[in-house]
Amino acid sequence: MAMTRRAKKKKSFKILADFYAILIYAVFYIPVVVMMVFSFNDQRNNYYWAGFTTKWYGELFNNHALTDSLWYSVVIAILATLISVTIGTIGALGLRKFEFKGRRFINQMLYIPIIVPEIVLAVAILVVFMTVGVRLGMGSILIGHCTFCIPYAVVTIKGRISGDDNSMEEASMDLGANRLQTFFRVTLPSIMPGVMSAAFLSFTLSIDDVVMSNMLAGAKQSTLPVLILSMSRSGVTPDANALTTLMVLIIVIAMVLNNYVKRAYKKRRKKEVNL
Amino acid sequence: MKKKNRLPALAMAGPVSVWMILFVTIPMFFIIFISFMSRGIFGDVVYDPSMESYLTLLDSTYFNVISKSLKVAAFTTLACLGLGYPFAYYIAKRPKDQAAKYITLIMIPFWTNTLMRLNSWLLLFQTSGPVNNFLQNSGITDAPVRFVYTDELVALGMVTSMLPFAVLPMYSSIEKLNKSLLEASADLGADARTTFQKITLPLTFPGIFSAIILVFIPSLGVYTVPDMLGGGKVLYIGNIIKNQFGMIRNWPLGAALSCLLIAITGLLIFLYTRFTSIEEMEVV
Amino acid sequence: MSDSIVSLQGVFKKFGRNTVVRDMNLEILEGEFLTLLGPSGCGKTTTLRMIAGFEETSAGTITVQGESVENKEPYQRDVNTVFQNYALFPHMTVFNNVAYGLTIRKVPKAEIASRVADMIDLVQLKGYEDRKPDELSGGQKQRVAIARALINNPKVLLLDEPLGALDLKLRKQMQVELKRLQKRLGITFVYVTHDQEEALTMSDRIAVMREGVVDQLGTPSDIYDYPRTRFVAGFIGESNLFEGTVEQIQERVMTVRTEAGSLLVQGEGFAVDERIHVSIRPEYVEFAKEPVEGFDIQGRIKDFIYMGTVVKTAVDLKSGQEIKYSRFEQDQSVQSGDIVYLSWKPSRAVAIKRGTEVEERYEEEK
Numbered sequence: 005m006a007m008t009r010r011a012k013k014k015k016s017f018k019i020l021a022d023f024y025a026i027l028i029y030a031v032f033y034i035p036v037v038v039m040m041v042f043s044f045n046d047q048r049n050n051y052y053w054a055g056f057t058t059k060w061y062g063e064l065f066n067n068h069a070l071t072d073s074l075w076y077s078v079v080i081a082i083l084a085t086l087i088s089v090t091i092g093t094i095g096a097l098g099l100r101k102f103e104f105k106g107r108r109f110i111n112q113m114l115y116i117p118i119i120v121p122e123i124v125l126a127v128a129i130l131v132v133f134m135t136v137g138v139r140l141g142m143g144s145i146l147i148g149h150c151t152f153c154i155p156y157a158v159v160t161i162k163g164r165i166s167g168d169d170n171s172m173e174e175a176s177m178d179l180g181a182n183r184l185q186t187f188f189r190v191t192l193p194s195i196m197p198g199v200m201s202a203a204f205l206s207f208t209l210s211i212d213d214v215v216m217s218n219m220l221a222g223a224k225q226s227t228l229p230v231l232i233l234s235m236s237r238s239g240v241t242p243d244a245n246a247l248t249t250l251m252v253l254i255i256v257i258a259m260v261l262n263n264y265v266k267r268a269y270k271k272r273r274k275k276e277v278n279l
Numbered sequence: 280m281k282k283k284n285r286l287p288a289l290a291m292a293g294p295v296s297v298w299m300i301l302f303v304t305i306p307m308f309f310i311i312f313i314s315f316m317s318r319g320i321f322g323d324v325v326y327d328p329s330m331e332s333y334l335t336l337l338d339s340t341y342f343n344v345i346s347k348s349l350k351v352a353a354f355t356t357l358a359c360l361g362l363g364y365p366f367a368y369y370i371a372k373r374p375k376d377q378a379a380k381y382i383t384l385i386m387i388p389f390w391t392n393t394l395m396r397l398n399s400w401l402l403l404f405q406t407s408g409p410v411n412n413f414l415q416n417s418g419i420t421d422a423p424v425r426f427v428y429t430d431e432l433v434a435l436g437m438v439t440s441m442l443p444f445a446v447l448p449m450y451s452s453i454e455k456l457n458k459s460l461l462e463a464s465a466d467l468g469a470d471a472r473t474t475f476q477k478i479t480l481p482l483t484f485p486g487i488f489s490a491i492i493l494v495f496i497p498s499l500g501v502y503t504v505p506d507m508l509g510g511g512k513v514l515y516i517g518n519i520i521k522n523q524f525g526m527i528r529n530w531p532l533g534a535a536l537s538c539l540l541i542a543i544t545g546l547l548i549f550l551y552t553r554f555t556s557i558e559e560m561e562v563v
Numbered sequence: 564m565s566d567s568i569v570s571l572q573g574v575f576k577k578f579g580r581n582t583v584v585r586d587m588n589l590e591i592l593e594g595e596f597l598t599l600l601g602p603s604g605c606g607k608t609t610t611l612r613m614i615a616g617f618e619e620t621s622a623g624t625i626t627v628q629g630e631s632v633e634n635k636e637p638y639q640r641d642v643n644t645v646f647q648n649y650a651l652f653p654h655m656t657v658f659n660n661v662a663y664g665l666t667i668r669k670v671p672k673a674e675i676a677s678r679v680a681d682m683i684d685l686v687q688l689k690g691y692e693d694r695k696p697d698e699l700s701g702g703q704k705q706r707v708a709i710a711r712a713l714i715n716n717p718k719v720l721l722l723d724e725p726l727g728a729l730d731l732k733l734r735k736q737m738q739v740e741l742k743r744l745q746k747r748l749g750i751t752f753v754y755v756t757h758d759q760e761e762a763l764t765m766s767d768r769i770a771v772m773r774e775g776v777v778d779q780l781g782t783p784s785d786i787y788d789y790p791r792t793r794f795v796a797g798f799i800g801e802s803n804l805f806e807g808t809v810e811q812i813q814e815r816v817m818t819v820r821t822e823a824g825s826l827l828v829q830g831e832g833f834a835v836d837e838r839i840h841v842s843i844r845p846e847y848v849e850f851a852k853e854p855v856e857g858f859d860i861q862g863r864i865k866d867f868i869y870m871g872t873v874v875k876t877a878v879d880l881k882s883g884q885e886i887k888y889s890r891f892e893q894d895q896s897v898q899s900g901d902i903v904y905l906s907w908k909p910s911r912a913v914a915i916k917r918g919t920e921v922e923e924r925y926e927e928e929k
Contacts, residue, residue, distance in 0.1 A: 008633045011619055021369050028366045031439055032388045035399035039391060042402050052407035091294045098291025106296070113299040116307065119492060120544050121500020123517050124537040127524050128306035131313060131534070151302045154295060183287060212393050214503050219524065232394045236507050240398045248395045255390045459650035462617050465637035466644045467664035468715060477663075481654050 036252070043245035050242050061250070064243035069231060074247065077228040080142060080217075081210040084149040088206045091150075092157025093199055097191065099158065100165045114155040125151065126219040133220070141222035148216035153209055157202040164198030307541070314534035324530050332535035341519070345539070348516040351430075352498035355437040359445035359494045360487065362438070367446045367486075371453035382450065385443050397436050397507045404432060428510035436508040437498055444497070445490040452486025453479075485554065492547050500540055516540065568593040568751050569614060569642075569719055574623035576609050576775075583609045585775040587623070591719070591753060592768075596745050598754045600762040601772035602798070607755045608647075610772075611721050614753065615644050628718060638667075643717035645725045649708040651696040657683070657707050658692040664715040682710045685744070702733050709744070719751045726761065738764050759799045763787065771795050789913055796842040796915065803848065803886045805841040809833055816909045822882040824859040826906075830914030840915040845875065847911035848888035850897070855906035862886060864899045878903060 043061075047054035064070055099107060117125055126148060133144055172194065176186040192199075217227040226234075232244055317329045335341060370381045388396065404410050404426035411423040426432050456479065464474040480487075502517030511518075516536060523533025569591040576584040584606040591597050599607035612618040614625060616637035624631050632640055643664075651660050659666075661682055665675045683689060686706035696704060705725060712720055725741075726734045742765045745752045756762055762769050763783045770780045771794075779791045790796035793804060807821030815829050819841055828841045854861075862878035865885070873889040876897075880886060886905060897903060 008619060010634055010636065021365075025366060025369050028362065028442075029384065031442070032385060034403075035396035035439070036388045036391050038399035038403055039395050042399070050402060051405065053409070091298060094291045095295025098288060098293070098295070102288035102292060104285075104288050104292060107292070110292070110296045110299055113303050114295075115548075116303050119496060119548065120307075121497055121517070121540050123500045123502065123520050124310070124540050125303070125306070127520060127533060127537055128310040129302060130524055131530065132306045132309050135309070147302060150298070154298060158295060208390060212389075214394065219521070229392060229394055232392065232398070233503060233506060236394070236398065236401075237511070240395070244395065248392050252391050256387075457648075457650065459646045459648065460652060462615075462637065463644070463646055463650040463652070463711075464663070465617075466615060466642075467711065468638045468667045469663075470636070470638050473667060477667075478652060482652075 039245055040249045040252075043242055043249045045242050045245075048241065049239035050245070051239060060243045060246040064246050067241075067243050070228075070243060070247060073226055073228045073231040076142070076225050077211050080146055080149060080227065081207050083146055084153050084210040085203050085206040087146075087150050088153035088157045089199060089203045092154050092202055092206075093161055093192075093195070095154070096158045096161035096165060096198075097195075100162055101170065114158055117152040117155045118159070122152065122213075122215040123219075126216045129216075130219050139222070140220055141224070144220040144222070145217050145227065148220045149210045149213060152213075152216065153206040156205050156209065160202040160205060161195055161198040164195045310534045310537050311541070313531055314538045316531050316534075318529050318531050321528070323528075329531075332529075332531040335532055336535055336539065341536075344514055344519055345516060347513075348499055351434065351437065351515065352495050354434060355441055355498045356445075356491055356495040358434075358438045359442050360449075360490060363442055363445035363490065364449055364487070367449035368453050370446075371450050371456075378450075378454070382447070385446060389443070393440065394503060394507060397440065397504060400432060400436055400439075400508060401427060428508070428512060430509070430513065433505050433509045433513070436504045437501070440504065441494045441498060444493040448489035448493060449483065449486040452483045452489075456482055488551055488554075492551060496540075496544050496547065499543065566593045567591065568628060569753070570626045571610070571614075572624050572626075574610075574613065574625060575621045576606070576613060576618060577621045583775050584613070587775070587777065589770060589777065589780070591751060594749050594751055595767040596742065596752045596754065596765060598756060598762040598766040598769045599772055600756060600759060600769050600799075602757055605772040606775040607757075607772050608723055611644075611723055611753060611755050614719070615642055615721050616640050641717055642719040642721055643712040643715055645708050645712045645720065645722040647723045647725070647727060649696075649704045649728075651704055651707055651711070653696050656693050656695060657688065657699070660696070660707055661710045661714055663711060668715075678714060682714050685713075686710045701729050702737065705729065705737060709741075713748070713750075717750065719753060720745075722752060722754045724756055725754075726756075734761070741765065763799070771798065773798075790842060791915065793840055793842070793915055796913065801845055801887065802842045803845065805843075805884075807839065807841065809835050809837045809839060811835060817914065818857065819914075823880040823884055823886075824861065824882075825857070826860060826912070827857040827909040828912040828914045829909040833914060833916070838917050840917065841912055842915060843907055843912040845887045845889040846873075847907050848886065849906050850876075850878075850888060850903040851906065852903065854904045857909075858904065858906040860886075860905045862903060862905060864897055864901045864903060866899050867893055869893075878905065 042050050042053075044056050044058060045053055046057040046059070099111060129144075129148055129151065133140065138144060172190055173186050176190040177183070181189060212229060213227070214229040214233055218230050218233070221227070221230060228247075232240060235241065235244065313324055314332055315328055315330070317325045317327045317331055319325045336345065370378050373381060402408055406423045406425070406427065410426070411420075414420045414424060415422075460478055460482070461474055464478045465471075469477065500517045500520075502515060502521055505511070505513055505515050505518065516539075520533045520536045520540075523529045523536070567590040569589075571587050571589040574584060574587040575582065587606075587610065589610075599610060601607050609618060613620055614627075616632065616635060616639075620633065624633065626632065627641060652663065655663070658679055662675050662679045665678060670678075679692075683692060686709055688703060688706050688710070691699065691703065696707070699707065708725070722741075726737050729737060738761055741752075754762075754765065763786075766783055768780065768782055769786050770777045771786060772778065773794050779786055779795045781789075786795060786799055790799065790802070796802040796804065805819070805821045805823060805826065807819040807826075810818045810820050810825065812818075812833065812835060815831055817828055817830060817833060817839075819826055819828055819839065821841070826841065830839075833839060849855075860880065862880040865877040865879050868875040868877065870889075873891055874893040875887050875889045876893075878886045878888070888905070
């Protein structure tokens with residue numbers, strides 16, 4: 005069918021818009037692709053491209069500085085996620101469902117770690133720790149990470165709680181469940197998607213963090229991002245690229261699997277409903 | 280009347296409240312307190328009230344760092360708004376399920392270590408890297424161009440790492456914009472440009488302001504980008520603060536600089552709450 | 564009256580493979596109140612949006628005052644719209660919302676002030692000029708939306724289910740007000756609704772739409788008394804429908820044999836042995852204890868349904884069909900379980916032709 009002048013104008017504008025969007029996505033993805041490509045570079049400092057090799061994927065396990073800091077980071081990220089999601093979940097519910105003195109104040113406090121530059125919060129915590137005499141190490145890094153993960157967890161989960169409406173909980177208690185049963189059987193399952201995304205967010209924030217880890221680390225061991233930052237002066241070596249590539253692949257595979265399981269589960273449920 | 284059972288409220292809101300007070304409220308007040316103290320001989324704090332640190336900030340060395348940081352942060356913010364708004368608009372105009380996929384597509388690169396992604400720009404632009412090779416092979420330049428450790432490369436790193444934080448809040452406010460308002464405007468005689476100025480822009484302003492806060496403030500305090508891409512030669516506020524608590528050790532000065540960042544943050548948040556609630560801000 | 568102001572010729576609208584409006588031909592007359600009536604998804608709103616310019620036609624032409632509008636953007640067309648959910652600008656006061664069209668046209672400030680004041684007077688919103696839309700009730704928002712659309716003195720005002728969000732009482736009141744406003748201003752109104760009662764109350768003419776096609780176009784009484792298709796008969800008011808064969812024709816009165824028995828209906832253009840449908844409104848159905856000449860429809864009274872102003876009686880026919888008749892009061896002479904014979908004046912019943920294009924499609928869907 006013939007297009008009107010208006011339709012033609014719209015169409016050419018759309019092509020332009022598509023092109024722009026692709027350009028922006030390219031800016032996001034180029035660094036990731038480059039990072040992966042250079043994990044196959046046969047040059048010790050990655051100064052120039054010297055040919056294809058897969059040797060770094062073997063050698064990275066001999067680089068103890070790298071594997072130790074990775075291990076350190078993973079342990080901290082897992083612990084930070086567990087602590088933040090636990091405190092964040094019950095905290096989000098408490099802040100949403102109960103009215104108490106100081107609620108507004110706590111709500112505002114939660115936005116400080118999210119908005120204020122991380123370096124400010126990091127030095128503030130450092131100064132308190134030093135003054136009180138807390139020994140720096142994994143514990144202090146963990147506290148630092150939780151301090152910015154908890155607010156994100158609370159905000160993420162709060163968005164999933166259906167207003168100030170308590171009717172679901174009231175129905176549960178009306179049917180004879182006590183508070184604890186109600187929490188585990190009704191409240192928690194209803195906000196589970198929020199809890200899961202809070203956990204994912206906490207883990208990625210913690211494992212990627214430089215500033216807090218850098219300021220609050222002890223003398224002995226540092227996290228992976230801090231190690232990478234210190235490597236950058238002399239050039240980040242390709243085994244770090246190889247390690248990061250592996251980490252990305254693991255996350256992507258986990259996400260795909262997660263999606264697949266979810267979809268299969270939904271399908272089965274649909275079938276059951278149709279029967 | 281029966282006394283209300285306070286136990287559930289205490290058990291649920293208690294831990295988060297205690298954590299926030301211990302590790303946010305107290306440290307923030309303490310760092311403000313320290314900024315008004317004096318420096319001891321070894322860089323430690325002497326509890327003797329003084330404005331010395333704030334006066335030091337007016338020294339040309341520090342003042343230049345501050346103004347340079349402000350300039351870079353302002354540039355980053357403007358670039359992110361300019362590049363991000365049309366992009367956010369583009370995504371917001373997709374059908375709902377498609378838009379969700381487009382948003383996920385923005386998030387995926389963030390599963391890659393931030394520093395390694397920054398390092399990629401170095402790899403691309405280094406003296407014998409792909410960009411220089413291309414420029415020389417195609418005869419555009421004879422000798423390699425020096426990109427590494429320049430302000431331009433730092434700016435590139437800042438903009439690319441901050442852009443998503445501008446896109447997301449703007450996307451969600453554009454997405455909320457009721458399409459029939461734009462139709463109503465056109466119906467009443469406004470062309471596309473006028474409609475954008477009079478309807479779209481004012482109604483998506485909260486999203487734009489969120490974007491400003493979420494880009495400008497972190498840009499002001501960041502030190503990883505200049506460290507990685509600027510070779511650590513150019514100092515920004517973030518580097519100076521870090522150094523005062525590390526090798527150089529001047530706690531009151533570092534605290535005063537921190538307070539400067541807190542004050543700027545506070546000012547922007549105050550402006551933001553003039554027209555919308557802080558809890559409306561889309562941060563994730 | 565009666566020059567065509569908006570004209571649709573062979574208009575199609577497709578969304579992907581889905582045809583929403585097909586081969587629409589419609590002449591909207593100057594100064595009339597025309598309603599596009601139909602169930603959701605019938606293409607009535609899409610038709611309105613094509614006239615406004617928010618959607619482009621896939622084929623066909625739309626002219627406003629004799630001029631084709633295909634290449635005109637919405638802001639270049641002399642029509643204005645009242646939106647379904649008002650679409651008031653939330654960041655502007657009532658005054659600025661109403662003034663918007665004039666501000667855009669750069670009308671001098673003093674003139675804007677006086678014209679907006681007049682318009683706000685017209686919709687009875689004096690004193691609300693400085694309020695923001697979210698400080699208004701639904702009815703007040705509605706008035707602002709109307710005032711805003713009228714300020715540009717449009718040739719045609721398009722209204723997309725404007726009363727849909729209001730409660731019943733307010734809706735009735737606004738119907739009357741809107742109709743009066745239209746009479747007073749003499750502007751052509753094109754009104755979209757799915758509420759048949761609203762359409763009957765307000766319109767000069769109604770176009771009943773289904774599946775992207777106009778089934779029938781006519782005055783409210785035309786459409787109510789002489790539905791041309793079974794769909795129109797069923798959608799506008801309530802109808803009892805029979806299907807049968809014409810047995811004989813005597814001076815326009817046909818005897819029709821149906822499964823329920825034979826009956827009489829008046830109609831023209833039908834032939835003996837033709838299969839037809841017969842529609843009869845509940846209020847025209849009569850009942851008796853004895854058979855009436857020409858009819859032998861016998862049934863058993865099932866129950867009485869009290870509806871406020873009328874009482875409906877449901878009658879089970881031996882064919883299994885249920886027929887309803889309505890009366891202002893319950894007739895005490897019959898009780899449920901009684902056998903009654905149904906009849907009507909042949910001129911009150913409507914004969915509907917089978918095999919027309921619209922009827923065939925209706926058949927297929929069923």
